[in-house]
């Protein structure tokens with residue numbers, strides 16, 4: 340493999356039902372930064388059926404070029420034809436970096452494509468940057484420059500590892516939704532569009548979809564919330580979440596929770612914040628009865644303002660909090676709700 344042949348930062352632009360997911364724009368935002376450091380351009384790979392028109396949107400969010408693979412057999416996501424399509428794009432166009440969202444689809448697609456193109460993949464990255472590898476020079480070992488340094492929690496979140504892929508291309512990473520930030524949309528900015536046909540055979544479609552059952556969630560996505568009131572095990576029981584709901588309603592926000600709450604069956608998994616839940620960035624995050632384990636903090640530390648309520652003044656949540664209230668939430672939360680409602684009434 341001649342590494343020099345591989346150029347450009349590519350992202351997989353995930354679409355479902357011919358609508359681009361927010362993850363595509365988030366990956367484009369990060370790809371633009373990496374491309375600036377490498378002095379190269381950004382390409383989005385769009386795979387599906389009847390999806391050509393989505394290329395314009397990708398241009399407005401930062402793609403210089405969009406490679407479109409449009410074929411009737413790609414109408415619904417299926418492992419084999421999508422893997423074939425993306426792997427062939429990589430073989431033909433030779434990207435230096437390939438980013439995929441760590442969504443349900445991306446977690447299926449990314450590793451298969453990396454295996455098929457004989458390269459490595461770092462899953463669930465929380466930070467991506469260009470730098471030297473090894474990070475510090477080691478006597479007798481070549482230090483390579485302009486490598487993709489992929490950082491992610493390791494060993495159950497107890498440490499942070501920075502991983503590189505110095506001898507194979509592309510350097511592949513998956514990134515969870517909500518971790519990277521999309522650029523502002525530039526209306527009218529167009530990308531060059533390239534249509535590519537990797538050729539499909541019957542064997543690329545050996546699974547037949549008989550029925551698609553879509554889950555309809557009643558709760559709004561916590562990743563879109565501007566204000567979150569999040570409860571932990573310290574809330575005590577599912578009934579007590581009513582008081583958190585009331586505070587969230589007074590603030591015009593939503594509720595979310597820690598994994599301990601989900602594991603106890605008090606709240607659905609959709610509301611879990613953290614390493615194995617959602618990554619959120621609200622304007623205000625109120626952590627109630629949450630200790631602040633590293634795996635929880637990983638999912639909320641980018642919030643603009645963090646307010647922690649905990650009866651234990653040594654709880655690690657206070658290390659990331661902008662405001663901390665030490666005491667029993669059962670007293671503090673209703674008082675806060677009352678105060679906010681009375682201020683709203685006066686104002």
Ligand SMILES: Cc1cc2nc3c(=O)[nH]c(=O)nc-3n(C[C@H](O)[C@H](O)[C@H](O)COP(=O)(O)OP(=O)(O)OC[C@H]3O[C@@H](n4cnc5c(N)ncnc54)[C@H](O)[C@@H]3O)c2cc1C
Pocket residue numbers: 495496570571572573574596597598599600611612613614615616617627628629630631632633634635638648649650651654666667668669
């Ligand atoms: C691989 C892996 C992935 C994980 N992923 C996640 C994840 O995505 N999200 C996540 O949240 N966790 C995750 N965890 C679990 C994480 O390590 C913690 O166990 C979990 O976050 C603890 O939840 P908690 O803070 O609600 O509960 P606890 O740690 O039990 O904390 C409860 C807190 O409530 C306080 N409290 C109790 N009563 C009151 C009261 N009356 N008033 C005020 N404060 C009170 C206590 O002082 C305590 O600090 C993961 C763990 C592993 C190993």
